[in-house]
Amino acid sequence: MPKFDIAGRAKIWFIISLLVIIPGLISMATRGFNFGIDFTGGTIMDLKFEQAVEISKVRDALRPFGLDGATIQLSGETSDVASSTNVMIRTVDLEEVQRKEVMAAIRSSVGNYEVLREEKVGATIGGELIFNAVMALVISWVLIILYIAYRFEFRFGFAAIIALIHDILIVLAVFSFTQKQVDSSFVAALLTIVGYSINDTIVIFDRIRENLKLHFKRGGNVVELVNRSIYQTLTRSMYTVCTCLFTTLALYFFGGETTKDFAFALTIGFISGCYSSIFIAGPLWLTFRNWKK
Numbered sequence: 001m002p003k004f005d006i007a008g009r010a011k012i013w014f015i016i017s018l019l020v021i022i023p024g025l026i027s028m029a030t031r032g033f034n035f036g037i038d039f040t041g042g043t044i045m046d047l048k049f050e051q052a053v054e055i056s057k058v059r060d061a062l063r064p065f066g067l068d069g070a071t072i073q074l075s076g077e078t079s080d081v082a083s084s085t086n087v088m089i090r091t092v093d094l095e096e097v098q099r100k101e102v103m104a105a106i107r108s109s110v111g112n113y114e115v116l117r118e119e120k121v122g123a124t125i126g127g128e129l130i131f132n133a134v135m136a137l138v139i140s141w142v143l144i145i146l147y148i149a150y151r152f153e154f155r156f157g158f159a160a161i162i163a164l165i166h167d168i169l170i171v172l173a174v175f176s177f178t179q180k181q182v183d184s185s186f187v188a189a190l191l192t193i194v195g196y197s198i199n200d201t202i203v204i205f206d207r208i209r210e211n212l213k214l215h216f217k218r219g220g221n222v223v224e225l226v227n228r229s230i231y232q233t234l235t236r237s238m239y240t241v242c243t244c245l246f247t248t249l250a251l252y253f254f255g256g257e258t259t260k261d262f263a264f265a266l267t268i269g270f271i272s273g274c275y276s277s278i279f280i281a282g283p284l285w286l287t288f289r290n291w292k293k
Contacts, residue, residue, distance in 0.1 A: 006227055007226035014280070017280065031179070037090060037091065038123065042092050043091050044121055045117070048113055060109070070091040072088070144198065145157035145158060162281075167197045180264060189269065200237055200240060204237075238274075241273070241274040
């Protein structure tokens with residue numbers, strides 16, 4: 001048996017998670033989230049400059065107004081990876097006076113331009129779409145429970161779903177704490193985290209099932225069995241999360257401004273997913289097994 005008892009210290013891991021989740025739920029109820037323009041709507045400015053400009057220069061012009069997190073896209077026949085004459089800027093909803101100040105600042109610091117389009121737009125992610133996304137997520141959880149219950153047993157499926165909910169709540173809590181922007185890319189990050197976490201959890205559960213059949217079919221120390229299964233897959237879990245973190249951290253530090261929040265969500269989710277697979281899912285299954293007895 002490994003020296004460090006992971007499964008036997010289940011209450012410690014549950015308490016650590018609750019110390020993040022409970023304040024997170026309170027923060028979500030009181031402070032809420034910093035919703036991006038995908039949820040709240042905003043202002044679109046489509047500009048054609050006399051000379052090709054870079055995104056970084058446009059973003060620098062927006063920074064004094066607190067709009068450096070705006071979505072900036074290059075377009076047009078003259079566009080390339082670095083610069084273009086056609087620039088589309090999407091920001092939060094701006095009043096008329098503030099919009100004129102922003103456009104004047106862009107003209108003075110970036111260059112002269114012609115306004116191709118200037119309008120206010122509604123939220124691209126409506127309430128109905130959010131409801132459908134939540135329903136799809138719940139249905140996928142039910143199907144996961146049914147599939148795992150068929151291939152393993154019901155307790156495995158229930159523990160896996162609770163581990164997934166744990167990961168989502170951790171990410172939501174961190175975004176509520178930090179007030180980082182929640183937009184459509186955040187929804188994509190949550191779905192990616194769910195796929196990563198369930199995959200890692202299934203690997204550990206599969207090893208637990210194998211050990212149950214091979215070594216403990218007629219009795220034995222189930223706590224030792226869970227510990228042995230976790231340690232047998234620990235190297236694989238650490239390699240997987242480190243590989244994913246290398247990518248997300250590179251995207252966070254070296255990617256553009258618009259990808260930082262997406263990369264941040266993935267980083268938190270992958271760390272939480274690895275933690276829940278090792279310290280939550282297996283001990284949770286063991287807890288359900290003891291309750292049945």
